[in-house]
Amino acid sequence: MSELVRTLRPIRWAVSPRSSYDVVIVGGGGHGLATAYYLATRHGIKNVAVLEADYIASGNTGRNTTIIRANYGLPEAVRFYQRSLEMYQGLEDETGAAIQHETRGIVWIAHTEPAMRTERARCLMNSASGARTVMITPTELKELVPQIDLTGAGRYPVLGASHHLDGATARHDRVAWAYAAGAAERGVDILQHTPVTGLLRDGDRIVGVSTPNGPIAASVVLSAVGGRVTALAAQAGVRLPVRTHPLHAFVTNNYAQGFGSIVASTELMCYVSQTERGQMLIGAEFDTQPSYSRQSSFAALRGYAYKVTRLFPFMRDLRILRTWAGICDISADFSPIMGATGVDGFLVTTGWGTWGFKAIPAAGEAMAELIATGRTPALIEPFGHDRFARDHVLADQGSAGTR
Amino acid sequence: MLWLTCPNCGRRPVDEFSYGGEVPAVPDGITDPDERDVDLVWMWGNVDGPTTERWFHAAGCRRWTTVKRDTSLDVELA
Numbered sequence: 338m339s340e341l342v343r344t345l346r347p348i349r350w351a352v353s354p355r356s357s358y359d360v361v362i363v364g365g366g367g368h369g370l371a372t373a374y375y376l377a378t379r380h381g382i383k384n385v386a387v388l389e390a391d392y393i394a395s396g397n398t399g400r401n402t403t404i405i406r407a408n409y410g411l412p413e414a415v416r417f418y419q420r421s422l423e424m425y426q427g428l429e430d431e432t433g434a435a436i437q438h439e440t441r442g443i444v445w446i447a448h449t450e451p452a453m454r455t456e457r458a459r460c461l462m463n464s465a466s467g468a469r470t471v472m473i474t475p476t477e478l479k480e481l482v483p484q485i486d487l488t489g490a491g492r493y494p495v496l497g498a499s500h501h502l503d504g505a506t507a508r509h510d511r512v513a514w515a516y517a518a519g520a521a522e523r524g525v526d527i528l529q530h531t532p533v534t535g536l537l538r539d540g541d542r543i544v545g546v547s548t549p550n551g552p553i554a555a556s557v558v559l560s561a562v563g564g565r566v567t568a569l570a571a572q573a574g575v576r577l578p579v580r581t582h583p584l585h586a587f588v589t590n591n592y593a594q595g596f597g598s599i600v601a602s603t604e605l606m607c608y609v610s611q612t613e614r615g616q617m618l619i620g621a622e623f624d625t626q627p628s629y630s631r632q633s634s635f636a637a638l639r640g641y642a643y644k645v646t647r648l649f650p651f652m653r654d655l656r657i658l659r660t661w662a663g664i665c666d667i668s669a670d671f672s673p674i675m676g677a678t679g680v681d682g683f684l685v686t687t688g689w690g691t692w693g694f695k696a697i698p699a700a701g702e703a704m705a706e707l708i709a710t711g712r713t714p715a716l717i718e719p720f721g722h723d724r725f726a727r728d729h730v731l732a733d734q735g736s737a738g739t740r
Numbered sequence: 741m742l743w744l745t746c747p748n749c750g751r752r753p754v755d756e757f758s759y760g761g762e763v764p765a766v767p768d769g770i771t772d773p774d775e776r777d778v779d780l781v782w783m784w785g786n787v788d789g790p791t792t793e794r795w796f797h798a799a800g801c802r803r804w805t806t807v808k809r810d811t812s813l814d815v816e817l818a
Contacts, residue, residue: 567786576770576783583814626742626759628814629788636741636753669782725782 344435345511346518351386351526354553358386358526360708361546361555363533363569365389366398367509367694368686369561370516370527371701372708374432377523379702380709385525386553387517388546390532394513397563400663401694402586402608402620403509404599406443407468408459408501410736413719414672415466418692420716421699422468422503428698434515436507437613443504443599444478445738446648448493452604455735456499469502481598490647493605504599506610509694516701536572536683543573543682557708559684564629564664566687573683578669578725583630583662584623584691584739585637588616589655601738605644608738617655619645622739623665623691633660665690672731675700675720676713684708685722691739742814748801760794760804762787788812 360376362369365387376382389395405425407418429436447453456472463470475487475495487495521527537545537552545554560569570577592615601608607621621641638660646653668674668688673696675686686704689696703717713721724730742754766779785791788811795807808817 565788567784568788576767576779577786578782578784580784580786581788624814626754626809626814627784627786628742628809628811630812630814632814634741636755669784726778 341435341437344433345514346434346522348514348518348527349521351528354386354526354528354531354548354550357545357554359384359555360386360557360559361553362387362559362561363546364561364563365393365517365527365529366396366561366563367394367513367516367697368689368700368704369559370513370520371697372559372561372686372704373520373525374516375702375705376708377520377525380705382709383524385520387520387525387527388531388533388548389527389529392529393517393527394510397663397665397689397693398513399510400586400661401509402610402618403506403694404443404608404610405505405507405695406501407503408443408445408463408470408499408736410459410462410733411731412462412466413731414733414736415463415468417699417716417720418695419466419468421696422505424698424702425505425507428512428515432515432519434511434518436511436515438505438507440503440505441598442481443501443601444473444481444498445501446478446498446600446602447496448489448602448604449496453496456497459499463501470499471502473498473500482596482600484596484649484651485600486648486650490650493602493647506599508613512697533569536569541681543680557682557684559686559704559708561686563666563689563693566666566685570678570685573678573680575678575680575683575685575722577674577687579666579674579688580627581629581664582623582627582667584620584665585633585641585660585662586618586620587638587641587657587660588612588618589652590658591615592617592655600648602648603735603738605647606739607641607644609645609649616658617652623667629664631662631664633662669725670730670732671734671737673700673720674722675704675717676707676722678722691737742816744795744807744816746797746800747805748803749797752797752800756797756799758796758798760796763792763794763806790817
């Protein structure tokens with residue numbers, strides 16, 4: 338048995354739900370499980386249930402490209418994601434479970450002068466807000482990633498790049514398991530295959546959820562749902578600025594050389610990294626039209642393959658081994674939506690689009706603090722649902738790494 | 741991949757179209773004028789199932805058309 342497997346503790350699954358809890362969390366992905374973990378460990382709130390319709394991490398937690406970074410374009414966002422990045426660095430010590438965290442740096446390539454200006458601004462913004470990002474020349478990029486074609490097949494020349502030094506990856510399902518095991522050990526009930534079919538109301542207040550196993554009462558219901566959050570929020574009478582779009586990704590067969598960094602191109606809208614097994618992992622932009630379909634299409638794969646081989650000709654010799662899609666809740670301003678909804682007893686952590694995995698620790702910590710104290714932590718205060726009505730949106734599409 | 745039927749050009753791939761949003765934009769249940777404004781600008785129905793949508797045939801006849809689509813499977817409905 339490998340050392341990594343030995344660190345995984347068996348999860349103490351709940352057999353059946355109790356009739357009432359202090360907190361019911363809908364959605365057993367990273368965000369829901371991390372919130373439950375921090376409620377139990379930091380605030381001593383252990384009368385908590387996490388309800389998952391399928392198995393834990395079956396949604397976008399287990400479908401993303403596992404990139405952890407804080408090179409965002411707004412001070413509020415950089416501070417938030419930097420907190421998350423730092424929490425990831427200490428997550429193995431905190432939970433005692435190996436999550437295969439590896440700091441390898443992430444490079445964002447600029448192919449035009451306007452893109453160079455954007456990346457220079459990103460470096461200044463990041464440095465001012467606590468994240469380490471510096472500009473590098475094409476020569477320095479070639480040293481980091483020798484496989485790159487700096488001419489971009491003659492069409493997408495590399496003018497320079499921003500290098501986010503603390504960019505990292507981690508095994509996404511292990512992150513969910515680490516939080517699940519830690520929460521369950523402390524008495525949190527994690528119920529798999531328990532879909533929430535509705536919300537229970539008492540006047541204007543949400544007082545619980547209904548499931549096929551019967552109703553469950555709760556003082557607080559937190560929606561940590563990915564994908565089908567709009568339908569759940571609608572039951573509470575909450576409209577969300579969220580559209581759900583599928584995003585495809587694929588891995589190739591084993592590439593038997595090291596690929597040192599995570600590489601992204603905002604102009605080509607694709608990102609490349611190497612998994613622990615040596616496979617090349619590629620993701621790109623989401624589908625233009627909203628849908629809930631997880632069917633990968635040949636057209637999408639062909640498009641991604643075209644883009645990625647402009648920069649990395651060696652990948653023409655690789656084969657696509659596996660492909661999948663996740664359905665991403667793209668918020669109107671490309672920033673997450675966390676906190677109160679205006680309906681008593683109903684909180685959301687949503688709008689995680691293509692930027693949810695990297696935010697799991699910080700968002701879980703902040704949502705747990707909000708539930709435990711009733712006060713919104715300063716770190717997530719700008720990300721409230723009410724920002725749209727107040728015209729204080731956090732438009733940051735240029736940092737999403739996707740369309 | 742999704743294909744849509746344009747009344748002028750016939751069945752064409754989705755790459756030729758621009759998505760114009762769902763119909764109706766604001767539910768009738770919202771009556772406060774300010775709330776209707778916020779909803780019109782920011783909120784979406786994001787339906788999981790049959791929807792009615794506007795699409796613009798940008799790389800074709802450059803006309804708007806109304807399309808019925810099942811968002812659960814991402815297919816056009818007759």
